[in-house]
Amino acid sequence: MIKNYENVLVNTSSPFALTESFKAIRTNMLYTGKNEKCPVFGVTSSDMDAGKSIVLANIAQSFAQLGKKVVLLDCDIRKPVQHKIFQVKNNEGISELLAGISADIKNDIIHTHIENLDIITAGHIPPNPSELLASDNFKELLDILKDIYDVIFVDFPPVGIVVDAIVPAQFVTSYIVVVRCGRDKLQSVEMTLDIMENSNANIAGFVLNDVNIKSAGVGHYRYTRYGRYGRYSYGRYGYRKYGYENREK
Numbered sequence: 001m002i003k004n005y006e007n008v009l010v011n012t013s014s015p016f017a018l019t020e021s022f023k024a025i026r027t028n029m030l031y032t033g034k035n036e037k038c039p040v041f042g043v044t045s046s047d048m049d050a051g052k053s054i055v056l057a058n059i060a061q062s063f064a065q066l067g068k069k070v071v072l073l074d075c076d077i078r079k080p081v082q083h084k085i086f087q088v089k090n091n092e093g094i095s096e097l098l099a100g101i102s103a104d105i106k107n108d109i110i111h112t113h114i115e116n117l118d119i120i121t122a123g124h125i126p127p128n129p130s131e132l133l134a135s136d137n138f139k140e141l142l143d144i145l146k147d148i149y150d151v152i153f154v155d156f157p158p159v160g161i162v163v164d165a166i167v168p169a170q171f172v173t174s175y176i177v178v179v180r181c182g183r184d185k186l187q188s189v190e191m192t193l194d195i196m197e198n199s200n201a202n203i204a205g206f207v208l209n210d211v212n213i214k215s216a217g218v219g220h221y222r223y224t225r226y227g228r229y230g231r232y233s234y235g236r237y238g239y240r241k242y243g244y245e246n247r248e249k
Contacts, residue, residue: 005084008054009061009114025176025207026062032174032204038146039173041204044156044165045184046192051209052178053155057085059176060153064117068150071109071118075164076157077129080122086112093123097141098132105144118149134167142171159192166199174204181210 010019033039043056053076064070074082075094083090088110096102097120110119126132145152154172156165165175175196179189196203 010058022058022062040152042154042156042172042175045158045178046160046188047158050178050180053081055178056155063151069116070151071149072153073120074122074155076155077122083121090121093121095123095126098137130164130167139171166201169199169201174202178207178209181208
């Protein structure tokens with residue numbers, strides 16, 4: 001399990017291939033959200049341990065380096081880690097804002113050490129995270145942030161574990177699904193796509209994480225191995241099998 005998140009953000013000493021990978025992801029996402037003044041990108045995965053939170057933190061950092069004013073919302077309220085990645089306090093945040101406990105959003109916006117990149121941490125773990133994310137308060141929060149920022153990123157829990165990521169699908173411009181190479185099973189990924197499509201979630205694309213450059217023979221760098229994600233309540237979902245060769249995304 002990861003206990004120290006200090007070295008998970010890409011920096012000037014990071015391998016070239018890793019840095020370029022996030023730049024490529026950024027370029028593709030810029031085209032995805034070009035029709036909106038302030039797009040809202042949700043990042044999720046099909047299962048635990050995909051490394052989605054660290055991937056998202058690096059994507060957000062990459063956008064900030066372009067001069068974009070970026071805010072990252074940690075809506076993985078059940079098992080938040082963004083405050084650990086950016087080394088900030090998690091006294092209150094998304095939970096308190098959506099529950100109406102915190103009335104002033106300015107008090108919950110944290111400026112990180114990265115220029116142009118702010119974060120709103122998850123706050124305390126509530127008894128009803130799915131209901132909070134489906135509430136009008138979440139839409140109102142996004143509307144307020146759209147007047148302040150150029151891009152909004154939202155860290156959601158794995159779709160295959162809980163429904164939190166897709167209940168606010170109508171408020172999200174598009175989703176990025178992080179798939180961990182050699183660990184996530186095809187059936188699990190297909191189930192995730194099925195759930196998201198049935199919820200009318202717009203899937204922009206995938207990030208294949210933890211690819212071994214030597215065995216793959218492609219321009220990817222093997223990223224760090226991520227620790228256990230934590231416990232979630234499991235549920236059964238319908239599942240239909242289809243071929244990827246017929247999919248555009």
